[in-house]
Amino acid sequence: MRALVQLVKQAKVEVGGNTIGEIPKGLLVLLGVTHEDNQSDIEWLVKKITQLRIFKDEGGKMNLSIKDIGGDILIISQFTLFANCKKGNRPSYIRSAPPSVAIPLYEQFITTLKGAFSGKVETGEFGAYMQVSLLNDGPVTILLDSKQPAF
Numbered sequence: 001m002r003a004l005v006q007l008v009k010q011a012k013v014e015v016g017g018n019t020i021g022e023i024p025k026g027l028l029v030l031l032g033v034t035h036e037d038n039q040s041d042i043e044w045l046v047k048k049i050t051q052l053r054i055f056k057d058e059g060g061k062m063n064l065s066i067k068d069i070g071g072d073i074l075i076i077s078q079f080t081l082f083a084n085c086k087k088g089n090r091p092s093y094i095r096s097a098p099p100s101v102a103i104p105l106y107e108q109f110i111t112t113l114k115g116a117f118s119g120k121v122e123t124g125e126f127g128a129y130m131q132v133s134l135l136n137d138g139p140v141t142i143l144l145d146s147k148q149p150a151f
Contacts (some may be wrong), residue, residue, distance in 0.1 A: 007140035021122035026071030032081025
């Protein structure tokens, strides 16, 4: 499971011109699911995301977590995080889990995150064509991979 975590001043997701998820200051998390993912991948990512100390403290040092600042989280499903661009110019998405595997894991990720985090958790719509807008803060963007924790 991969998560691209972006520190944002604001973010929202639209489907068909309608806003379906929106947060002020917090984290935008693009989440990719692969065939081998399971509950331990979910738990590792949820713990890492909620404890990442990437928000600035009063001294300007990145020392605070999303929990510390009282921010919110927007989760967007993103199968392209497992794109393989090694051969040719057209990415292969063979490592991305099909919807029958990815949807239950995506939903379990959201449920687990909501259980571990008291802030607002908003989401996109799995499989929909979405427009995501954000105001990146910093910019701070971190890639997490549950299969390569030292990545």
